[in-house]
Amino acid sequence: MAPMGIRLSPLGVAVFCLLGLGVLYHLYSGFLAGRFALFVLGGDRGGGPDSPGSQADGGTVDLRELLAVSVLAAVRGGEEVKRVRESNALNEKAKGKTREGAEEKMTSGDVLSNRKMFYLLKTAFPNVQINTEEHVDAADQEVILWDHNIPEDILREITKPKEVPAESVTVWIDPLDATQEYTEDLRKYVTTMVCVAVNGKPVLGVIHKPFSAYTAWAMVDGGSNVKARTSYNEKTPRIIVSRSHSGTVKQVALQTFGNQTTIIPAGGAGYKVLSLLDVPDENQEKADIYIHVTYIKKWDICAGNALLKALGGHMTTLSGEEISYTGSDGNEGGLLASINMNHQALVKKLPELEKTSHK
Ligand SMILES: Nc1ncnc2c1ncn2[C@@H]1O[C@H](COP(=O)(O)O)[C@@H](OP(=O)(O)O)[C@H]1O
Numbered sequence: 001m002a003p004m005g006i007r008l009s010p011l012g013v014a015v016f017c018l019l020g021l022g023v024l025y026h027l028y029s030g031f032l033a034g035r036f037a038l039f040v041l042g043g044d045r046g047g048g049p050d051s052p053g054s055q056a057d058g059g060t061v062d063l064r065e066l067l068a069v070s071v072l073a074a075v076r077g078g079e080e081v082k083r084v085r086e087s088n089a090l091n092e093k094a095k096g097k098t099r100e101g102a103e104e105k106m107t108s109g110d111v112l113s114n115r116k117m118f119y120l121l122k123t124a125f126p127n128v129q130i131n132t133e134e135h136v137d138a139a140d141q142e143v144i145l146w147d148h149n150i151p152e153d154i155l156r157e158i159t160k161p162k163e164v165p166a167e168s169v170t171v172w173i174d175p176l177d178a179t180q181e182y183t184e185d186l187r188k189y190v191t192t193m194v195c196v197a198v199n200g201k202p203v204l205g206v207i208h209k210p211f212s213a214y215t216a217w218a219m220v221d222g223g224s225n226v227k228a229r230t231s232y233n234e235k236t237p238r239i240i241v242s243r244s245h246s247g248t249v250k251q252v253a254l255q256t257f258g259n260q261t262t263i264i265p266a267g268g269a270g271y272k273v274l275s276l277l278d279v280p281d282e283n284q285e286k287a288d289i290y291i292h293v294t295y296i297k298k299w300d301i302c303a304g305n306a307l308l309k310a311l312g313g314h315m316t317t318l319s320g321e322e323i324s325y326t327g328s329d330g331n332e333g334g335l336l337a338s339i340n341m342n343h344q345a346l347v348k349k350l351p352e353l354e355k356t357s358h359k
């Protein structure tokens with residue numbers, strides 16, 4: 001007999017305890033899952049379930065936070081790129097050949113930048129898919145914690161968090177764009193890039209120039225720290241093209257826009273996208289259109305695509321199709337990038353043969 005004449009039924013006590021355990025499990029499962037993910041990665045991000053960057057509700061990420069970490073990752077990766085170049089310890093290797101037979105190089109700058117960028121993003125956002133150009137060595141992990149700081153310029157432009165399901169996100173990292181030019185000590189072409197696609201659509205783009213300490217970022221339907229130039233030459237455009245993976249691009253450009261057209265050969269897809277924008281860097285050439293006709297990888301182009309899209313521009317295949325940033329890592333259809341121009345009219349102008357020969 002219990003005090004005051006109340007009899008406790010053993011079954012009732014058991015049901016009550018089970019219910020209590022259920023509530024506790026619900027409250028802490030997301031939290032523990034996050035902790036476990038970090039434990040597997042070998043570290044702790046330090047935030048509780050309600051802290052910024054947390055995915056305790058089992059799967060949303062805030063794009064504004066992801067942008068802050070992407071900018072930090074591009075800058076931190078850039079520090080590695082710069083340090084390796086300045087110490088002249090590139091340790092250059094050949095990692096294969098492109099379809100066209102050009103040698104693909106890799107240096108310590110690529111590897112060390114990749115390590116910083118990948119682990120910074122992975123530690124802050126363990127649940128999102130990250131695709132990166134270089135191999136991630138699981139035996140050489142580095143846990144770099146994000147301090148949860150969102151820079152002032154991002155807070156000013158993007159005033160509210162923007163949650164999306166974690167499984168809809170694909171992050172693309174290029175830890176060193178223009179590796180060929182990096183090995184030739186042509187520093188102005190070099191960038192580090194992060195892109196975030198949501199359901200395959202490019203939404204966040206970050207392009208950082210480590211040797212100029214310049215970073216451009218943008219969120220589609222969000223904000224940016226860079227803008228388009230005030231004028232572009234549509235009639236006789238300056239066309240920026242690859243200097244080391246050019247294929248037939250010069251013939252295509254001259255055939256489309258006439259012999260008076262200025263062709264600017266340059267390294268790096270990031271550099272070439274920045275040439276279309278209003279970038280306050282004296283080492284940055286300016287162009288009106290970017291054309292690429294050979295195969296190219298999505299980590300090379302996604303950030304530029306997001307930036308252009310956020311500012312009202314376009315990056316499509318040569319036949320004007322949008323590029324989807326999920327699934328395979330290659331883009332077969334060539335590239336046409338423009339801003340404040342009639343993009344569809346440019347597509348129509350390009351020779352039919354070129355549009356179909358890269359599919
Ligand atoms: N045909 C091709 N096959 C594979 N990668 C290519 C390519 N053409 C260009 N790229 C890559 O796209 C980026 C920009 O190229 P480019 O400077 O020629 O315009 C470079 O990236 P990385 O330097 O990150 O490897 C380059 O390797």
Ligand SMILES: [Mg+2]
Pocket residue numbers: 110133174175176177178179
């Ligand atoms: Mg690269």
